[in-house]
Amino acid sequence: MSDATTARDRRPGGRTARIRAQVLDAVRAELAEGGHEGLTVEGVATRANVHRTTVYRRWRDVGGLLADVIAAAGEIDWQPPDTGSLSGDLTALNEEIQESLLVRPSLARALMAASFHSEQAARAQTRLWADRYAQCGILVERAVERGELPARHTDARSLLMAATAPVYHHLVLQRADPDPRLPRRSAVAAVLAAAAGAFSAD
Numbered sequence: 001m002s003d004a005t006t007a008r009d010r011r012p013g014g015r016t017a018r019i020r021a022q023v024l025d026a027v028r029a030e031l032a033e034g035g036h037e038g039l040t041v042e043g044v045a046t047r048a049n050v051h052r053t054t055v056y057r058r059w060r061d062v063g064g065l066l067a068d069v070i071a072a073a074g075e076i077d078w079q080p081p082d083t084g085s086l087s088g089d090l091t092a093l094n095e096e097i098q099e100s101l102l103v104r105p106s107l108a109r110a111l112m113a114a115s116f117h118s119e120q121a122a123r124a125q126t127r128l129w130a131d132r133y134a135q136c137g138i139l140v141e142r143a144v145e146r147g148e149l150p151a152r153h154t155d156a157r158s159l160l161m162a163a164t165a166p167v168y169h170h171l172v173l174q175r176a177d178p179d180p181r182l183p184r185r186s187a188v189a190a191v192l193a194a195a196a197g198a199f200s201a202d
Contacts, residue, residue: 022048023055024072027065032105036114041065063120070111070124080136086143087184087191090163093136094183097164101171102178109172133157149194158199163190 026048030039039062045052059065081092100108115125133156140156143149166186170176193199 019048019050019054020058020068022050023059023065024069027069028107031069031107031110031114035110036062036066036117039065039114063118066111066114066118066121067124070115070121070128073111074128074131078132078135080139082142085146086139086148086194087187089139089142090160090187090190091184093139093160094164094167094187097167098171098178098183101167112172133160136160143191143194148191150197150200152197153201154194155199155201159190159194162193162199163187 023044026044027039029047030043041055041059041062042052044065045055048055055065059068081089081096083089083092100106111121111125115122137156140149140154140159144151144154163186167182170179170182
């Protein structure tokens with residue numbers, strides 16, 4: 001393969017990018033239909049209309065496919081909410097999470113389940129969460145600037161976990177019907193705890 005061909009294949013819109021998009025779309029569709037239990041390289045290749053050797057060469061196995069789907073989620077130009085208040089930001093974040101868990105089929109649920117069966121997917125999921133926590137650190141910074149939180153350092157990760165965990169617990173662990181009040185109620189409770197210094201890193 002020439003240097004020119006390599007550069008062409010790597011650029012956005014090149015053959016490599018198109019194949020990756022086809023394959024990852026196929027992985028998402030296969031997950032939606034059959035969950036991680038039914039995910040196979042052969043099934044993905046057939047749905048993506050690419051040769052299975054292409055999939056094996058680039059992704060090696062199902063774990064590689066799952067890890068790349070999760071990595072692709074991290075490539076989306078997502079920005080944390082900016083509503084003008086910490087409780088509003090956390091409420092909006094919880095509403096996004098709730099929507100991702102309630103939509104049918106839910107890719108978020110499927111990938112969470114898959115991460116318990118694939119070490120590659122688990123590592124990719126951990127990296128994605130770390131990136132999201134880092135991105136959401138701005139919520140705490142803005143809250144301190146507005147005087148909503150004490151000037152001493154508030155651990156953003158602990159605050160975010162406290163604010164969002166009830167949504168996951170309610171919908172994923174309890175498999176309960178959605179509560180439209182939960183996103184805001186959880187956010188407000190976390191803000192009150194943070195204002196009292198519960199998540200101080202000192």
